[in-house]
Amino acid sequence: xxxxxxxxxxxxxxxxxxxxxxxxxxxxxxxxxxxxxxxxxxxxxxxxxxxxxxxxxxxxxxxxxxxxxxxxxxxxxxxxxxxxxxxxxxxxxxxxxxxxxxxxxxxxxxxxxxxxxxxxxxxxxxxxxxxxxxxxxxxxxxxxxxxxxxxxxxxxxxxxxxxxxxxxxxxxxxxxxxxxxxxxxxxxxxxxxxxxxxxxxxxxxxxxxxxxxxxxxxxxxxxxxxxxxxxxxxxxxxxxxxxxxxxxxxxxxxxxxxxxxxxxxxxxxxxxxxxxxxxxxxxxxxxxxxxxxxxxxxxxxxxxxxxxxxxxxxxxxxxxxxxxxxxxxxxxxxxxxxx
Amino acid sequence: xxxxxxxxxxxxxxxxxxxxxxxxxxxxxxxxxxxxxxxxxxxxxxxxxxxxxxxxxxxxxxxxxxxxxxxxxxxxxxxxxxxxxxxxxxxxxxxxxxxxxxxxxxxxxxxxxxxxxxxxxxxxxxxxxxxxxxxxxxxxxxxxxxxxxxxxxxxxxxxxxxxxxxxxxxxxxxxxxxxxxxxxxxxxxxxxxxxxxxxxxxxxxxxxxxxxxxxxxxxxxxxxxxxxxxxxxxxxxxxxxxxxxxxxxxxxxxxxxxxxxxxxxxxxxxxxxxxxxxxxxxxxxxxxxxxxxxxxxxxxxxxxxxxxxxxxxxxxxxxxxxxxxxxxxxxxxxxxxxx
DNA sequence: GTGAAAGCGCTAACAC
DNA sequence: GTGTTAGCGCTTTCAC
Numbered sequence: 001x002x003x004x005x006x007x008x009x010x011x012x013x014x015x016x017x018x019x020x021x022x023x024x025x026x027x028x029x030x031x032x033x034x035x036x037x038x039x040x041x042x043x044x045x046x047x048x049x050x051x052x053x054x055x056x057x058x059x060x061x062x063x064x065x066x067x068x069x070x071x072x073x074x075x076x077x078x079x080x081x082x083x084x085x086x087x088x089x090x091x092x093x094x095x096x097x098x099x100x101x102x103x104x105x106x107x108x109x110x111x112x113x114x115x116x117x118x119x120x121x122x123x124x125x126x127x128x129x130x131x132x133x134x135x136x137x138x139x140x141x142x143x144x145x146x147x148x149x150x151x152x153x154x155x156x157x158x159x160x161x162x163x164x165x166x167x168x169x170x171x172x173x174x175x176x177x178x179x180x181x182x183x184x185x186x187x188x189x190x191x192x193x194x195x196x197x198x199x200x201x202x203x204x205x206x207x208x209x210x211x212x213x214x215x216x217x218x219x220x221x222x223x224x225x226x227x228x229x230x231x232x233x234x235x236x237x238x239x240x241x242x243x244x245x246x247x248x249x250x251x252x253x254x255x256x257x258x259x260x261x262x263x264x265x266x267x268x269x270x271x272x273x274x275x276x277x278x279x280x281x282x283x284x285x286x287x288x289x290x291x292x293x294x295x296x297x298x299x300x301x302x303x304x305x306x307x308x309x310x311x312x313x314x315x316x317x318x319x320x321x322x323x324x325x326x327x328x329x330x331x332x333x334x335x336x337x338x339x
Numbered sequence: 340x341x342x343x344x345x346x347x348x349x350x351x352x353x354x355x356x357x358x359x360x361x362x363x364x365x366x367x368x369x370x371x372x373x374x375x376x377x378x379x380x381x382x383x384x385x386x387x388x389x390x391x392x393x394x395x396x397x398x399x400x401x402x403x404x405x406x407x408x409x410x411x412x413x414x415x416x417x418x419x420x421x422x423x424x425x426x427x428x429x430x431x432x433x434x435x436x437x438x439x440x441x442x443x444x445x446x447x448x449x450x451x452x453x454x455x456x457x458x459x460x461x462x463x464x465x466x467x468x469x470x471x472x473x474x475x476x477x478x479x480x481x482x483x484x485x486x487x488x489x490x491x492x493x494x495x496x497x498x499x500x501x502x503x504x505x506x507x508x509x510x511x512x513x514x515x516x517x518x519x520x521x522x523x524x525x526x527x528x529x530x531x532x533x534x535x536x537x538x539x540x541x542x543x544x545x546x547x548x549x550x551x552x553x554x555x556x557x558x559x560x561x562x563x564x565x566x567x568x569x570x571x572x573x574x575x576x577x578x579x580x581x582x583x584x585x586x587x588x589x590x591x592x593x594x595x596x597x598x599x600x601x602x603x604x605x606x607x608x609x610x611x612x613x614x615x616x617x618x619x620x621x622x623x624x625x626x627x628x629x630x631x632x633x634x635x636x637x638x639x640x641x642x643x644x645x646x647x648x649x650x651x652x653x654x655x656x657x658x659x660x661x662x663x664x665x666x667x668x669x670x671x672x673x674x675x676x677x678x
Numbered sequence: 679g680t681g682a683a684a685g686c687g688c689t690a691a692c693a694c
Numbered sequence: 695g696t697g698t699t700a701g702c703g704c705t706t707t708c709a710c
Contacts, residue, residue, distance in 0.1 A: 006482065008703055019681045024705060034679065054457045055403060056703030058394045059686045075419040083413065087440070096458065098435045118393045119435065143345065253622055283592055285624035347687055358697045363689060373695065395687030398702045
């Protein structure tokens with residue numbers, strides 16, 4: 001293994017009896033080359049099994065054909081769907097992505113961004129979950145275009161959904177079913193997504209004249225048993241609560257576990273709504289009512305915007321904000337409250 | 340954005356009044372430099388906000404500090420766990436991975452490998468699911484070290500589990516519960532993993548003197564409704580079958596859906612065993628009995644082996660085969676057959 | 679159309 | 695210890 005040396009453009013040139021610039025021209029189709037030479041060159045490429053060295057090319061034309069992708073939890077299917085969309089558009093332009101899983105950890109995010117910059121990625125797509133990441137993003141933006149998904153930073157291109165609206169719809173659904181004591185389970189971080197969904201939660205209460213108990217907003221750190229802990233707290237100390245709106249499906253599923261572990265029934269004893277509509281939502285029993293975002297499309301839009309920025313080079317452009325619509329998918333985990 | 344130009348090693352050198360080699364030396368800690376100059380250089384680095392250009396470095400020292408990672412389905416949590424393990428070891432050496440999702444498609448795999456080679460990855464870790472990929476791997480191996488996970492190719496470093504053993508344990512468990520008509524749901528591809536699990540399935544029948552009905556091996560192509568189709572076939576045409584052994588959890592979960600859609604009960608009407616012990620296995624209701632592989636460890640071992648090969652450079656070494664143990668996790672989806 | 683040559687930002691002899 | 699210089703493999707003027 002690893003013993004055969006890569007032939008270079010010089011090897012091709014001498015094999016085909018032309019100059020390296022001519023080889024480069026046919027490689028990139030960057031100028032007209034006589035059919036005859038072109039044929040000879042292509043023959044040489046075949047014969048020597050030539051694979052162009054993208055690293056050298058990158059150094060010369062200052063484009064690495066690589067982007068950095070920052071997600072906060074790769075094992076969350078939400079992200080893999082978005083990645084799918086991103087992959088779809090960047091691979092058309094022969095781009096690769098370095099995807100990095102921050103585990104909602106700012107230090108990791110910082111480390112990864114640093115390395116991406118060293119690798120001279122042409123752009124970055126980020127799902128930063130931490131508002132403190134803004135400083136990092138701001139620095140990175142000095143060097144490469146950045147588009148943020150699901151988290152709007154000032155003066156930054158971004159694609160988002162109407163999180164407040166999504167949360168509003170979820171809670172409205174619960175309220176219309178007669179629920180009055182509704183818990184909101186959410187991660188304990190500061191970012192716009194969390195803020196927006198929290199606002200949606202509160203707004204629905206307001207619109208329907210329901211008193212809002214701030215204590216019903218249960219915050220939890222990211223972690224394996226994040227969801228079950230708070231759910232247990234609800235079950236132990238708040239028997240009056242009849243419905244839970246979870247920040248995402250993962251948290252909702254964790255609630256399932258805690259609730260079902262006590263022999264309680266969903267939705268008879270507790271209605272639950274999630275967010276994201278990941279596969280888990282359909283796997284789980286009963287199937288989860290959840291807010292669905294156009295994940296794939298989010299990835300596509302983000303990547304398209306980024307590629308556009310990369311093409312534009314240094315031009316200062318107004319930051320763009322792309323807003324996509326989510327919808328509520330009603331399944332089996334919610335039901336009308338019995339009187 | 341994208342407007343500030345990166346300072347180079349020359350900028351640092353002139354700022355600190357030294358030569359570029361001295362700067363390079365402190366950057367790489369590759370030789371002793373006087374404390375005084377070192378301090379000045381570090382100051383200049385801070386001041387100019389210098390970020391070394393890894394691309395140029397790669398070109399010079401012929402190491403891209405990048406590996407290629409080929410998986411067949413990123414949305415399968417099995418892979419994200421392995422990736423976790425890989426990430427853990429490569430990031431210590433400042434390596435990045437390009438991870439590529441082939442969707443079990445040979446053409447995509449070929450395309451990705453080609454691009455990785457162009458990017459001059461230092462090595463490749465692959466979960467090729469297709470035996471036809473061997474030709475690709477063989478070509479790639481000429482240029483960079485390759486370690487394959489969960490699929491042994493000839494003369495290739497690999498880390499695997501005892502798939503035949505795992506399948507054997509799963510089926511043995513079913514047999515001991517009294518099941519005699521057992522279906523095996525499996526992907527319709529040719530690879531060693533599939534072959535091994537099929538062998539395990541057959542071996543268990545043999546050991547326990549159970550007649551083996553080849554028709555009970557149900558093959559299905561990869562796809563969204565892969566599992567439910569075959570399960571429906573079983574339900575429609577083989578009422579005598581009382582247990583299903585699925586090639587992986589994803590397929591098992593799809594079986595759940597088909598079975599439960601008919602109002603049938605698991606495990607009362609059908610016992611099910613999966614493979615992989617992904618999170619789905621614990622989310623699903625009833626919880627899935629499944630074969631658990633040391634996913635994270637598989638990633639770690641694979642990455643360690645690859646990094647070793649990269650360090651060894653061109654030395655011809657005997658291919659190594661690392662075998663890890665899996666275990667059967669009995670949960671709620673299997674029960675003794677009623678007489 | 680085609681080739682010569684400079685340059686991309688770095689590493690690694692080599693000389694001092 | 696430190697600087698000079700020749701690459702690494704490519705792209706891209708600039709002549710012809």
